[in-house]
Amino acid sequence: MAATAVDADVIVIGAGPTGLMLAGELCLGGARVVVLEKLTEPTGQSRGLGFTARAMEVFDARGLLSRFGQGETVEISPMGHFGGTVFDFTVLPDAHFGARGIPQSITEQVLEDWAGELGADIRRGWEFVSLDDGYLDGDGVHLTARDPQGAERRLHAHWLVGCDGGASRVRAAAGFGFPGRDAxxxxxxxxxxxxxxxxxxxxxxxxxxxxxxxxxxxxxxxxxxxxxxxxxxxxxxxxxxxxxxxxxxxxxxxxxxxxxxxxxxxxxxATRQAEQYRRGRVFLAGDAAHIHLPAGGQGLSTGVQDAVNLGWKLAAVIRGENSPELLDSYHEERHAAGRRLLMNTRAQGIVYLGGAESDPLRELFGELIQYDDVKRHLAGMVSHVDLRYDFGEDDTHPLTGRRLPPRRFTGAYGTLRIAQLLRSGRGVLLDLADDADVRREASEWQGRVSVATLTAPSADDGDVLAGATAVLVRPDGYVAWAGSPADGDPKRLRAALERWFGPADRAPATARPAV
The missing domain is CATH 3.30.70.2450 (Alpha-Beta Plaits)
Structure with missing residues (x-):
């Protein structure tokens, strides 16, 4: 068997939407990435026909919406359903069911082009075979793969991510438990x-x-x-x-x-979820980490969000800006999101697919869906815009742990959306009160966190900020900290910067602007 060393920070197994999104994120963060895909060419099949509202926001944050053939005004559907019960998602501000009519084949092509442009080495016809021992504690991962000519090759990387679907070989080889319900x-x-x-x-x-x-x-x-x-x-x-x-x-x-x-x-x-999303230097994402009844394009969308959550963190560790402990938050955050996904898809299956025994439940849903509170709850759940990560004692503001909604802010360069400020893959600190102390604090994280001095949305839309004069946003669009340093929060801001972006630079420089 030929021995070939691959100079890669990360090997990703699987070139579906999750693997390609992850490859792009990692390359955007400066990592060297090899993607191995056993298929020699895309199938052209499209099991999915769109994605959720939150996945659209993720694509927008990387400047990808314009690549779907409809400009940045990708056609959205205000109407959606829960288990076949139809309702209007616009009961939630900014919410909609998501993009419709976009075949998965197009989504994969968009992501493959993007990842390739950023430097990902995408190798088709390469099949993962096995994983060497030592991946839990070693300084890298050694694996065996079969190349397009059928020869077995030894490959090496610092990290390995299984994005190889519900029958994941990486999951089995690395010993991840995968409990759940049989089909x-x-x-x-x-x-x-x-x-x-x-x-x-x-x-x-x-x-x-x-x-x-x-x-x-x-x-x-x-x-x-x-x-x-x-x-x-x-x-x-x-x-x-x-x-x-x-x-x-x-x-x-x-x-x-x-x-x-x-x-x-x-x-x-079938409904199953990996017990862990990380074992040492091996991670799972997308269907390799969770399988469920297809309902509303949530599987593809959840995989994309897994990839973005892991990608910026792993890239920061590879760059040496943060410690590997940051990677534990990937499991903590995305495993909880996966549990909620499995819960709602199972519930929809009972309502949608049940026989006559489910008729009373369908009738009850028809009544409950008339209430705006119920609509808001279900719309937020299946569009994924209501997700809140648990940051423990740092959850001191209503926005903390949530994605920053796509509000429009005003600055020196005109009107901006948060998605436009996240295109570089860096964190962003929104200075909404022209506060020199906020900018000075962020200057110690130059290159990792950009600063944008902006004017908050109008009063009609400003309630989402709940009085915050500064908002720290992670590269995945989730709020790491929000508050008002003038009211005694500067220590919390600094703690949040250190938690998510690593130790401060010893030689502070002028904070890098976001735009």
Missing amino acids: TRGMYLADVTGVELRHRPLGERTPHGMVMSAPLSEGVDRIIVCPDGTPAHERERTVTYDEVARAWHHITGEDITGGKADWVSSFTD
């Missing part, structure tokens, strides 16, 4: 041509199951078929269009055998 039913997904279908974009139940159908492009319909009583499929089993057509006919009575499928796939309602 109870099998379901189908297909893009169909050559038949006329009545559109059922939010699903339709019959005594035999549930189906969904919606136009994907000219002459192509996306169908989802969920027959009752169908046992769970083996993950590797090949599904045929005839099988899908039979299930469609059983549920609806409609004959679609005259059509054909561009591709077909299957999925289940």
Whole structure:
């Protein structure tokens, strides 16, 4: 077996949306990244057709929305659903269901182009095989991979991240526990041509199951078929269009055998989550860390958010600006977010896919959804904009641990959104009171934290700031600290800077502006 040393800070296994987003984040932070993908080329299949509101904000923060073919005004859907119960997401300020009609293949291409431009070495046709011992305590990770010619290669990096999906080999090789619930039913997904279908974009139940159908492009319909009583499929089993057509006919009575499928796939309602997202120098992200019933594009969107949460932290450790202990916060923050994801997708499955026994629950949801408080709660949950990380005793302000909403601030360069200030991948300190002490404090973190002296939003929108005159925002858009140094908070600001961005520089310089 040939021995090949790869000079990489991080090896990422898997070139799906999670792995590619992570590669881009790491490169943006100055890390050297190799991505190994067993497929020789993208499949072109698009299990996902969009992403949540929070994922859109993440893409916006890296300047990627304009790459989706619709400019920075990517088409959004104000209407969404929870378990098939439809409601208007605009009951929440800034909220919407997310982007619709963007095939996963396009999302992957956008992210692959971006990561490649930043320097990621994306190697297709390379398959992860095994992991050497010592990854918990060693100074690096040694692994074996099979190259496109079938030869086994020894590779080395300081860190390894498994983004290789629900059947993750990295997860198994590194010994991560993956408890949860086994699948109870099998379901189908297909893009169909050559038949006329009545559109059922939010699903339709019959005594035999549930189906969904919606136009994907000219002459192509996306169908989802969920027959009752169908046992769970083996993950590797090949599904045929005839099988899908039979299930469609059983549920609806409609004959679609005259059509054909561009591709077909299957999925289940299995629900599992890794016990840990980090073991030594090995991490999991995306479907490698959590699997669940697909509901509202949350899987892809959660994987993207996993990647951004881990990426800036790992890059900071690689640059030597922070200690490896910072990486523990990845598990703490994203494991809790994953638990909430699994809870809401399981709940939707019971409401959406349950038989007659779930009718009372569906009726109850129909009543509850009339209340604005319920709408706000559910909209925030499935759009991922209500997520709050637990920062312990540092949670001293209503904004702390939450993403900073996309408010518009006014500065010397005109009107700006927080996403525009995060394009570099650095943290940002918003000075909203033209406070020289705030700028002086941040000067000791030059290069890691930019400073923007801005005017807060109008009174109508300013309530989100709850009186804060300075806001420290992490590179992933979450608020690390908010308050008013003039009211006795300068020590807390300094503590937050040290916690998230490492020790201060010994020789302070002028704070670097954000714009």
